[in-house]
Amino acid sequence: MDTVGELLRRWRHRRRLSQLDLAIAADVSARHVSLVETGKSNPSAGMILRLADQLDVPLRERNRMLLAAGFAPRYAERPLDRDAMPAAWDAIARVLRAHEPYPALVMDRRWNIVMTNRAVDPFLAHAAPDLLRPPINMVRLGLDPRGLAPHIVNLAEVRSLLRTRIGRQLAVAPDAELTALYQDLLMPGSEDAGHPPESEVAIPMIFRFGGRELRLFSTTTTFGTPLDITLDEISVESYYPTDAETAAYFTEPRAHPARHFSLS
Structure with missing residues (x-):
């Protein structure tokens, strides 16, 4: 199973951003981004979502990141019908x-x-x-x-x-x-x-x-x-x-x- 750091790094590469680019966009230090990606720092759920937002990560994948870090999924997936939504x-x-x-x-x-x-x-x-x-x-x-x-x-x-x-x-x-x-x-x-x-x-x-x-x-x-x-x-x-x-x-x-x- 991928770690949250591996998932973040993969999405950062997919968006063609450097660690510094992501850090500036998320208003955190580049060192902190590096520590999260290498698994030397355990990010909070809020930090994961903050970085994911800057990377425009789909909601399904944000849930996957949260699970990888040991947090409960944040986003529901309900059927598109009159009863659910x-x-x-x-x-x-x-x-x-x-x-x-x-x-x-x-x-x-x-x-x-x-x-x-x-x-x-x-x-x-x-x-x-x-x-x-x-x-x-x-x-x-x-x-x-x-x-x-x-x-x-x-x-x-x-x-x-x-x-x-x-x-x-x-x-x-x-x-x-x-x-x-x-x-x-x-x-x-x-x-x-x-x-x-x-x-x-x-x-x-x-x-x-x-x-x-x-x-x-x-x-x-x-x-x-x-x-x-x-x-x-x-x-x-x-x-x-x-x-x-x-x-x-x-x-x-x-x-x-x-x-x-x-x-x-």
């Missing part, structure tokens, strides 16, 4: 409903779909049933030939964009399951040659359904100051039409059964 649930549900008639969904840190609005349903209708068994992974759903991949016109660009985003995510907070997903679906290949994303903001996802082309770009929203691991690790992905034809598609009358996908 009613205020958060209602806030997220309002955001999703307000974004209709355009698609929006909530994902966890491994890109599993937690919740969607009704505008996502037509896209899910094109996927194989086994891809829709929870937890539904958005990356696998999008890139699997039995999912949305055959309907994405600019698939190579989308794959390259996902590779960039998840690669950055793993650099910030490594995760074994997400790494496996990256290696399975996003490792560079010959099909990606000549298709680097020019801009994460400008590149749309282009779908073709029944002879109609839909062009969408997305924005990502996260909780600003979460104190719960679940909230710390989720994001809301909202999609917007880039042209009038796409906007018209989403305003056409159609029946959408309500959906909600759990993390389990």
Whole structure:
């Protein structure tokens, strides 16, 4: 088991900070940071969280640091439902409903779909049933030939964009399951040659359904100051039409059964 000093040093290296850089940011001495990292000083829970805050360590990993130092975890991890977190649930549900008639969904840190609005349903209708068994992974759903991949016109660009985003995510907070997903679906290949994303903001996802082309770009929203691991690790992905034809598609009358996908 890693010591708290080893974990702090690993996160400091990941953030490319020297001991002096971290000490200045946390308003402590560089010598104290060195003693903590080498195990010659036992930090308090408050000091661990102070250093972790300056290193922007995810809440899950802060709990791991506290446990390594012999302290109880500070942050809870509750399911995102009406019973466990009613205020958060209602806030997220309002955001999703307000974004209709355009698609929006909530994902966890491994890109599993937690919740969607009704505008996502037509896209899910094109996927194989086994891809829709929870937890539904958005990356696998999008890139699997039995999912949305055959309907994405600019698939190579989308794959390259996902590779960039998840690669950055793993650099910030490594995760074994997400790494496996990256290696399975996003490792560079010959099909990606000549298709680097020019801009994460400008590149749309282009779908073709029944002879109609839909062009969408997305924005990502996260909780600003979460104190719960679940909230710390989720994001809301909202999609917007880039042209009038796409906007018209989403305003056409159609029946959408309500959906909600759990993390389990």
